[in-house]
Amino acid sequence: MNITVFCSAYSLDERYTLPAADFARLLGERGDTLVWGGSHAGLMGLLADGVKEAGGRLVGISVDLLAHKAYEGADELVSAPDLATRKALLLERADAVVVLVGGLGTLDEVTEVLELKKHALHDKPVVLLDTDGFYAGMRTQLERMETEGFLPRPLADLVVFATTPAEAFAALDQAR
Numbered sequence: 035m036n037i038t039v040f041c042s043a044y045s046l047d048e049r050y051t052l053p054a055a056d057f058a059r060l061l062g063e064r065g066d067t068l069v070w071g072g073s074h075a076g077l078m079g080l081l082a083d084g085v086k087e088a089g090g091r092l093v094g095i096s097v098d099l100l101a102h103k104a105y106e107g108a109d110e111l112v113s114a115p116d117l118a119t120r121k122a123l124l125l126e127r128a129d130a131v132v133v134l135v136g137g138l139g140t141l142d143e144v145t146e147v148l149e150l151k152k153h154a155l156h157d158k159p160v161v162l163l164d165t166d167g168f169y170a171g172m173r174t175q176l177e178r179m180e181t182e183g184f185l186p187r188p189l190a191d192l193v194v195f196a197t198t199p200a201e202a203f204a205a206l207d208q209a210r
């Protein structure tokens with residue numbers, strides 16, 4: 035299974051890196067392929083290292099302006115000419131999308147994937163791995179959108195929240 039993962043490009047506290055490393059190990063052990071932003075920076079690099087170490091495949095979708103941050107040792111590395119093309123490729127190459135903790139880049143990516151799903155332009159499972167309650171605020175916001183009529187379909191059809199890596203994979207397997 036090709037799993038596109040969005041996550042922070044920064045080095046973070048252990049309460050985020052340990053579950054991310056756990057997620058990477060499980061992904062690799064399952065024999066899945068990690069599709070990601072192709073960077074060696076921060077959590078993105080840690081994730082790629084963990085997947086590789088556990089025997090998974092790596093497909094990096096980088097972007098020309100960040101070529102100097104590209105991960106060495108991916109099985110496949112593509113460089114998109116711009117960020118919009120990169121986002122399209124990250125989704126195109128996915129059987130499913132998992133979102134780990136991240137900043138504005140991650141938020142931009144997940145929002146686009148959910149907006150496209152809202153319009154039925156794809157129907158790929160999207161799982162938000164809510165490590166240490168990081169996405170509690172986003173969940174509250176999305177639930178308010180659902181309750182007050184801002185969404186055309188149930189929130190649960192758009193995104194599933196998981197609290198542990200094992201739960202995230204269980205959600206993906208159930209959605210297949």
Ligand SMILES: CC(C)=CCNc1ncnc2c1ncn2[C@@H]1O[C@H](COP(=O)(O)O)[C@@H](O)[C@H]1O
Pocket residue numbers: 039040041042043044070071072073075076096100103135136137138139140141143
């Ligand atoms: C200086 C530095 C840390 C460089 C980061 N270099 C990067 N290389 C590849 N993809 C990236 C990079 N920064 C952001 N992204 C994209 O945006 C997301 C991370 O942004 P953020 O840290 O959440 O906001 C990732 O999922 C990735 O697809």
